Amino acid sequence: MQPGKGRSRGGGFWPPSGNGEREERRDEQAKECCTCTTPLTHQEEQAISDVIVARDLEKRFGDLIAVDHITFRVGEGEVFGFLGPNGAGKTTTMKMIQCVSPKTSGTLEVLGMDVDTRQREIKSRLGVVPQETNLDPDFSAYRNLLIYARYFGILKREAERRAEELLAFMQLEEKRDVVIDKLSGGMKRRLIIARALINAPELLILDEPTIGLDPQARHLIWEKLRNLRAEGNTLVLTTHYLDEAERLCDRLVIMDHGKILVEGAPADLIREHAGSDVVEVEQTPAVLVCLDGLGLDYDLADGAIQVFTNRPHDVARELLEVCRHEAVTVRPATLEDVFLRLTGRSLRE
């Protein structure tokens, strides 16, 4: 069991800060635990460690099948990613998990509860970072957090304390009284993450958390998400930034046309679907003939030839020596290679 795993269940998210919050929460938990002294059966343990369980989950919009019978589990303390081109069904899946879009068929349980029947309970324990920035433009950063806290029924005193802490955690203290319009894109995203944490959620759902941000802003958000992860919190995110997924996710699925194509840890997926390295060489007729002669498999991409391999040096040497081609580069395979191999190179609208 990872450190912090138990903690996130009872108390949920709380950004690090030197106050008594943690201790308080642990006490509460200790009390709770005293009431359940019987050891957990295997099944109960399973139910606790799975934060999301989806079986045969389907979502249709009329004739369009947006999510096509997918099955997945997200365990406690995991950072789980949904990758895929536009229209793959990622956001629709997020919306079903958030209980704002009803599923068509299949089963979906979040925090051990059915999404069809216990929406309020689920929502009260979730934090949601939507794709669209829907902060309230009529109010300042601080008031946005207070007003959002009210929707969760958090009392004013407590809400004020949390809002101040979250602004500090997200490095927005200086923007406390600034109206939303005057914030930069990165600040707005950070404020939305702060807002999503106001109810100390047990599961944080992020739909494209860093979309449209500059590298500095992205790195700051990644750092904060890693902090949250290190505390044993569960995060589910969608992205089509492959480097983001590779950096943040413990496990991920790649979706396309509403289906899950592959599932696994980023490193495993790369090894399985791309090999350790990629040897790239300019695409000329002579090289193509030579490669066929060597019996190597290759892909054509961006006007170049890519050979996915676990023995890059041998392949590079063969290309240099046998094919007498000089422009050969070797690089480690990335998740982007896996993604493009699985979902193809055609443009999605």
Add this chain to the structure above:
Amino acid sequence: MIDITERVRSVWRRNWDAFLRTYRVNFIPPFVEPVLYLLALGFGLGTYIESIDGIPYPVFIAPALVSVSVMYSSFFECTYSSFVRMYYQKTFDAVIATPVSIDEVIAGEMLWGATRGMIYATLMLPVLLLFGVVAMPSSLLLIPFAYLAGLLFASIAMCFTAITPSIDALNYPAFLFITPMFLFSGTFFPLDLLPEPIQYFALAVLPLTHVVSINRAITLPAFAPANLLNLAWIAVATALFFVLAIRLMKRRLIV
């Protein structure tokens, strides 16, 4: 079927907070409007009209001014303003990601629209008293009744908001429904001047007719048994449109 708890208050409070932030500009219309109308129509045009059914003209139109103001403030709050919050600001999306249900979001908006109507009636009352065109203490009843009338107009407005394809299309109900009501609901001349079929039409489908009747009974004061029918019409229509608005909005927003 309709899922409303006390969390509806948090939606109402958000709008109240936003209203207070810009209270200066929000407080102008209820003070200025009755003054302008009373001067232009009541005391200007009104000099040619000695009285209507024995009532001085400014006294005749005073309750209509309150009714119209309640109609405008509630109706426009739950059409244009709600549409902006729903469509442009995505406020509804943000709220339904919390334990607040979509029913509560829509209900909260409508209750707020009604509140706004009541605030306007409250602010207008001292102006009308100053002109000496409403009687006290019966006119204090304008305030609670403005809430009910406001809820009626807010609910009708929310139905339009739920089905409108764009913000521009909200001009249709504004011009084809609200403006005719402003003129033909017994506001500036008695309903019985109109041809009989139109009178029945007004009583059947123009909610403002009933609101003006009751407000006039309050400010004169001159209550009649027919006012109970007005009240019943308003109560039933409010309940129907309130529920319909939530249903239509759910159909629009929950996909």
